[in-house]
Amino acid sequence: MLTRLAKITGTANVLHGDDMQGYARDWMGKYTGQPLAVVRPADTNQVSDVMQLASETKTPVVPISGNTGLVGGTYTDGGILLSLERLNTIREIRPEARIAIVEAGVIIANLHDAVDEHGLIFPLLFGARGSAMIGGALSTNAGGSNVLRYGNTRALCLGLEVVLPSGEVMNLMSELHKDNAGYDLRDLFIGAEGTLGVITAAVLKLFPKPAAYATAMVAVPNLAGALTLLNRLQMASGGAVEAFEYMPGNYVEMYQASHPETRPPFDTPHDVNILIELGATAPRDVTPDENGEIPLTALLEQVLVDMMEQGLVLDAVVAQNDTQRAGMWTRREAAAEVVLSQTPRIDSDICVALDKVAPFLEQMDAHLQRLDKSARNICVAHLGDGNIHYSVLPSSESPELADRITETIEDVVQGLGGSFSAEHGVGLSKKPSMARRKDKAALGVMRQIKTALDPLGIMNPGKVLP
């Protein structure tokens, strides 16, 4: 097998033994498999050849790109780990059409840089953007901090190129905003976590870069107040809120402890801290007024002042320059690192309607009290999306306790009409939740599709589907 793979990609691009370590172990260190080999094809044709060989030999294939996933989606024991890293060409940027045509191995931050030159943005934004690649973002339908305004990865994609399990290349590289020629296969492969085929390239949407941002850290009395703030800002700005991120007091405290060189957001600590960012897309929002103030910033300040007078905002700091803005974002984006440093730990990535975030947290407090009196929780949330990364730090390492807590989180989420999986995907770690929570008819349809498209069961086997 290794010889035949080497014939396709060259010997240098078939790794085995210790060379596989950086691929076989996920970055959380939670899942470490023993792949048959890591193969690094150079282009779509080589991906196709690898898939043909895998089909012929019924060998499992697991696609991997930036290896920044959080759910064990690229774990394999005995399968070929198919790295897309060498498919890293930005094929085309067409500023007038506002599209970029890119390969799956393009690092998200590299695409950010490339389109910035044209005064454009690719608005997929999350902490791991310096390593995460387009292929993985598409395969997991990644979210992040700008979903509120621009949507998740699915909403940012017009077209796809996919290598099917048989090795056949499917060309869905539409550049159109309207295309009703048959079933929506694009959206089926996006978010399928490599279980139906290998995404090799995509047509992505670009957006005008906001001419200015208005960014602030705001403390409010409670989560209901945070929603009032969000709604008032959306109404006042006509939907210009790009990010609305929640950090509870204990997260801010932990961040401060591990980054003592930084200043805390407020003189007095608060329980409910919100990072707000508005983006100005029209000249009238950035042309300074008679006082030299940027209208969008003035609008943000006005809403904050009004709400402060009503006691609905406790404290607020508006970033005065790029350095202050960057500091606010660094605090938020350290979440993965700060939370992951805590063990033992039970993670989640849940989504509820915006007005159900407070009930979720209150109900969980009560349950935790009952399940593990001295457990603590730590969470950050894309509050504007209702997406909470709720982690529990239990008093002891116990798989049974961990299971009970996870099931309780699911119970509460289901009771509130939410989802156990918002933006990280299902992979390995949320398969039990799929089995317990997903609509049975939907699970049946998913299985029918999987069997139809991958009859040999070689595409990322054992993931997503329980």
Next chain:
Amino acid sequence: MLTRLAKITGTANVLHGDDMQGYARDWMGKYTGQPLAVVRPADTNQVSDVMQLASETKTPVVPISGNTGLVGGTYTDGGILLSLERLNTIREIRPEARIAIVEAGVIIANLHDAVDEHGLIFPLLFGARGSAMIGGALSTNAGGSNVLRYGNTRALCLGLEVVLPSGEVMNLMSELHKDNAGYDLRDLFIGAEGTLGVITAAVLKLFPKPAAYATAMVAVPNLAGALTLLNRLQMASGGAVEAFEYMPGNYVEMYQASHPETRPPFDTPHDVNILIELGATAPRDVTPDENGEIPLTALLEQVLVDMMEQGLVLDAVVAQNDTQRAGMWTRREAAAEVVLSQTPRIDSDICVALDKVAPFLEQMDAHLQRLDKSARNICVAHLGDGNIHYSVLPSSESPELADRITETIEDVVQGLGGSFSAEHGVGLSKKPSMARRKDKAALGVMRQIKTALDPLGIMNPGKVLP
């Protein structure tokens, strides 16, 4: 069979003989079938019972809602025509969450009226909205005049309820903006034209009603100039353009001829006429300035004045009140009626990138000259989406000529990277185009999915898939 159907829905809701006429004939009068019966279930359970009976007896089932489709998608000879018209309840409108939960038989205009009371809009807008129903709009992923700002029907839907061919009910009624729990089945069933299952209910997104509109008819020298106008308006307004509709001179003339009581848009006729609408979503856009002018209208006027001075706009009329605005829209929305009154006629619903609209029209002019010297064309376009309803009026009724012209349209579209189907769907009438133009691998995947989900082939057989 009729007796067993009547047991499910009651005798009054199983129609046969002449009572089926309004259902069996499409509204263009192009397709008339002979259904086994028209059955009108009252709710999802009855739909499920009908599908179970159909599965058991291997009887084809064709879903129908408003019967305003343009591609023969509800034609059946010998199948059960399953009308969703009695599933017409708006189950819930939740203004804070900005969602509506509706059944498939709700007429689009009725939903418009219901959400208007809450200061909200459901921004799916097309001429047939007084008859067309949500189920059909979802099944065809309908487009319309507001796609530019709000997206097509797919982009307006959060959750679905679907009755599968077996009769099993699949609950995907998510109210969430982020939900990555498994394959994206929602988007697969949206746009599947009833070939995979029956959509019975949906969770739909609502949006704040613009506090004001700025609407204008504008004449520009050519289509390139129209694109410049669109880009300048988008930049100046920060993306507030809701509609950007193209009407060529000959369409305006035909409309005028059939509606002599109306005033022409301009004193002098022009070739390239654009209906523009901007929507104001922020207070700063609608608060009158010191001259009493609405800022959004002032912004539109300023762009038009600047472009007129540069010779890029030839004439422009900004609507001064709701009556004038309505008149502009009535002219645009008469397109179906005006075009359909012409026979013989070859229709299309194509999409190309915005900068390819002019090349498409130019290339088609040259081809028509060759194929049928005295043929004329008439088209209107959702120009902001690159979606052109290009109809040819050939000199004679000849199926061979019609085929040649259709294939030529497809050739030109394919050469420009476009799609032969933008917003009307495939149904019966575009199956030959699917066979000729769709990526072969994608067709294969579509067939695999169809066979897996509908193994008996009873769901709207003979549609979409060639």
